[in-house]
Amino acid sequence: MANVEPDEAAVCTAMGDILNRIGDKWSVMVVGRLKGGTMRFSELRRAIDGVSQRMLTLTLRNLERDGLVTRTVYAEIPPRVEYTLTEMGCTLTGPIGALWDWAAEHQDQVAQARAVYDRAQAGAEEPERRRA
Amino acid sequence: MANVEPDEAAVCTAMGDILNRIGDKWSVMVVGRLKGGTMRFSELRRAIDGVSQRMLTLTLRNLERDGLVTRTVYAEIPPRVEYTLTEMGCTLTGPIGALWDWAAEHQDQVAQARAVYDRAQAGAEEPERRRA
DNA sequence: CCGAATCCTTAACGATACTG
DNA sequence: CAGTATCGTTAAGGATTCGG
DSSP: OOOSSOOHHHHHHHHHHHHHHHTSSSHHHHHHHHTTSOEEHHHHHHHHSSOOHHHHHHHHHHHHHTTSEEEEEEOOSSOEEEEEEOHHHHHHHHHHHHHHHHHHHHHHHHHHHHHHHHHHHHHHTOGGGGGO | OOOSSOOHHHHHHHHHHHHHHHTSSSHHHHHHHHTTSOEEHHHHHHHHSSOOHHHHHHHHHHHHHTTSEEEEEEOOSSOEEEEEEOHHHHHHHHHHHHHHHHHHHHHHHHHHHHHHHHHHHHHHTOGGGGGO
């Protein structure tokens, strides 16, 4: 151990883990919103659009478990629960932002590539039309 | 239209698309390997470890459809098929690299956070042990 | 060698209803 | 308001088999 390289295989596994968190449909949205500061549950729910209560809860639990957000419960009536990015969570906004920018910058190109590909496939699957 | 901001909602949708591609367990590995240059199907299969033939095929098809890799078939016996990153595919390696580095840098911290969280949960679920 | 097709098992996810 | 529990649907992924 104590090698200079932090072990390729281990990083691969970790990468898979991270991507499972990042890739799970809602985590990025949550982190994106929380980037602006503390928010409470129902705020997030309204802000994100399309997320079910269940999935928001699960997403937040996972992020909390990974040490990316902190969850603060206030013993009030009605209850209030606030979520904030941890320091580590903040460091994730960098890489996520890079991905976000890439998406914004290339979405048209991707859409166009898909259209071309799909048209080619449609054409290839109906060779009977070759002389219609 | 023609707003200065490229439409928040559209970018959100695009982001979801991108993440579905990036997040799907194998795409990142493939792009990571292809970063080093052209590779053929069986090379990728061996290099990636754990990927089934089916999933590698599907992953490559999706990447090709999105215009991120090119697929070149050589009419030989036995057949040979090579995959290369497109120019757009290369631009993705930047953001992906950032994520990769983050994972490498924070994997220990995440693992530790998980251990702490899980231990706390285990303790909270067995209050009967409070006086054993 | 590359990949399409089939089958099967497991999750992810959403909708709903209920609790403190 | 925030969260848990349950149920049903869908889709992802793996193993296997066949074909060019």
